[in-house]
Amino acid sequence: xxxxxxxxxxxxxxxxxxxxxxxLDNAGKTTILKRFNGEDIDTISPTLGFNxxxxxxxxxxxxxxxxxxxxxxxxxxxxYFECTDGLIWVVDSxxxxxLLDCKKELHQLLEEERLAGATLLVFANKQDLPGALSFEEIxxxxxxxxxxxxxxxxxxxxxxxxxxLLEGIDWLIDDISARIFALD
Amino acid sequence: MEASAELLPERLQRRGRxxxxxxxxxxxxxxxxxxxxxxVNYFLDQFAKNSLEIESDLSKLACGMVENSLIPSAISKIxxxxxxxxxxxxxxxxxxxxxxxxxxxxxxxxxxxxLQELEVKLxxxxxxxFKSRKAQNIETVEVKVVDETDSSEALQKILVENDFGIKxxxxxxxxxxxxxxxxxxxxxxxxTDCTIQLLxxxxxxxxxxxxxxxxxxxxxxxxxxxxxxxxxxxxxxCQQLRVHLSNDCDFYLHVTSRAxxxxxxxxxxxxYNWSYEGLDQDFLALGWDCKKNHWDxxxxxxxxxxxxxxxxxxxxxxxxxxxWS
Numbered sequence: 001x002x003x004x005x006x007x008x009x010x011x012x013x014x015x016x017x018x019x020x021x022x023x024l025d026n027a028g029k030t031t032i033l034k035r036f037n038g039e040d041i042d043t044i045s046p047t048l049g050f051n052x053x054x055x056x057x058x059x060x061x062x063x064x065x066x067x068x069x070x071x072x073x074x075x076x077x078x079x080y081f082e083c084t085d086g087l088i089w090v091v092d093s094x095x096x097x098x099l100l101d102c103k104k105e106l107h108q109l110l111e112e113e114r115l116a117g118a119t120l121l122v123f124a125n126k127q128d129l130p131g132a133l134s135f136e137e138i139x140x141x142x143x144x145x146x147x148x149x150x151x152x153x154x155x156x157x158x159x160x161x162x163x164x165l166l167e168g169i170d171w172l173i174d175d176i177s178a179r180i181f182a183l184d
Numbered sequence: 185m186e187a188s189a190e191l192l193p194e195r196l197q198r199r200g201r202x203x204x205x206x207x208x209x210x211x212x213x214x215x216x217x218x219x220x221x222x223x224v225n226y227f228l229d230q231f232a233k234n235s236l237e238i239e240s241d242l243s244k245l246a247c248g249m250v251e252n253s254l255i256p257s258a259i260s261k262i263x264x265x266x267x268x269x270x271x272x273x274x275x276x277x278x279x280x281x282x283x284x285x286x287x288x289x290x291x292x293x294x295x296x297x298x299l300q301e302l303e304v305k306l307x308x309x310x311x312x313x314f315k316s317r318k319a320q321n322i323e324t325v326e327v328k329v330v331d332e333t334d335s336s337e338a339l340q341k342i343l344v345e346n347d348f349g350i351k352x353x354x355x356x357x358x359x360x361x362x363x364x365x366x367x368x369x370x371x372x373x374x375x376t377d378c379t380i381q382l383l384x385x386x387x388x389x390x391x392x393x394x395x396x397x398x399x400x401x402x403x404x405x406x407x408x409x410x411x412x413x414x415x416x417x418x419x420x421x422c423q424q425l426r427v428h429l430s431n432d433c434d435f436y437l438h439v440t441s442r443a444x445x446x447x448x449x450x451x452x453x454x455x456y457n458w459s460y461e462g463l464d465q466d467f468l469a470l471g472w473d474c475k476k477n478h479w480d481x482x483x484x485x486x487x488x489x490x491x492x493x494x495x496x497x498x499x500x501x502x503x504x505x506x507x508w509s
Contacts, residue, residue: 026407026426043440045442046444049282070444070446070485071446071485079285094369094388097371131369
């Protein structure tokens with residue numbers, strides 16, 4: 001699977017990446033996507049289904065899939081695993097009650113064979129809120145340091161203010177391109 | 185051994201032909217797909233046709249209509265067909281409604297399962313050491329996760345103990361106001377027969393395990409969560425409302441995006457009709473457009489058909505609406 005993906009990518013002239021954005025409901029996935037795309041973020045409703053956006057960034061074509069995080073939708077996440085280069089896991093840093101839930105879902109996801117080659121970016125979102133945990137605290141609660149199967153990074157950000165979003169995406173692109181386009 | 189060696193060139197040729205046919209078919213499929221991307225019906229027809237073909241291939245195998253020597257190639261052909269179908273489905277998900285996505289996914293899953301069963305039955309000797317090793321890996325991972333859960337459970341307990349709000353009350357009338365709740369993350373939990381009034385503008389509101397209560401709040405800056413509640417009346421203004429695992433509740437709502445319910449039944453909605461001194465200022469401070477209120481459009485995540493409304497929520501008839509001020 002991993003090798004096939006690489007070969008397929010090498011054939012592609014365009015530098016295309018498929019990014020899958022997941023996380024619990026109310027984490028801010030759609031807000032991140034819309035903020036990154038420069039759209040209005042005031043009227044976002046809970047995602048019933050999914051959004052897909054193609055973004056141009058640094059000469060890369062990013063196909064971002066934003067899939068709803070409500071419990072009843074999580075069983076559909078697997079439908080989107082195929083050919084994923086990067087996984088963006090979004091965390092509501094102020095929602096302390098569900099961090100354990102969040103951790104469980106993330107670690108379950110990382111066992112998925114079809115996501116084996118994907119780079120993991122964790123966005124500790126909502127850093128602008130007064131009660132938000134820092135990205136270091138989120139890293140410890142989610143036990144990210146135990147992840148040996150994926151390249152990962154955690155970035156504290158705020159989709160509402162836009163802070164550190166680019167930083168995270170840039171790291172993700174660098175890591176994926178080092179892996180996939182190395183032979184170009 | 186000899187027999188299979190003789191068969192090899194023939195098999196290769198056949199494989200070559202199959203691949204070519206496959207490539208042609210794929211090319212055709214792709215062309216068709218491009219021209220019909222918007223056409224869901226086309227997808228559904230095609231999907232049904234292809235899965236029927238696969239099913240008939242499967243049943244031929246199951247009935248022993250395939251010669252022993254041809255079984256491996258038949259199985260690999262079916263496997264390939266299922267993969268093609270899966271790819272076709274993945275490429276089409278963006279035009280499909282959730283209902284179709286689920287149906288198709290189930291269908292593919294059933295095909296994969298029956299193929300696996302047949303494979304086990306017809307090709308018992310499979311020298312492939314990967315499976316057991318993989319199983320081992322998973323086991324160790326699971327054990328690890330259990331260990332970690334203990335420590336993070338403890339951690340989460342500490343986090344939640346510092347909750348700000350009201351909990352474990354019965355039959356009380358509680359008012360919180362102004363700066364004490366302003367932009368705070370307020371939690372209301374384990375309440376029975378209480379009336380709670382939040383005169384002000386909390387940041388988020390988390391309501392859980394509440395029975396037979398009336399809860400009123402000024403405009404909540406971000407979202408309101410309602411979980412495990414029954415026989416309650418909620419008078420809420422917020423940006424987003426999520427209701428989980430609840431039943432028999434009335435919501436008087438001002439919601440600027442859409443409200444959603446999940447695993448919830450017997451919900452009735454009405455427009456927000458509470459007022460207190462300073463409510464208008466609280467609304468103004470958030471910069472909300474008071475005319476934009478989507479109280480009557482609720483998304484039910486357990487009701488995926490778009491042609492029929494969800495039976496789990498309804499609009500509260502005007503003559504049954506209560507007033508609070």
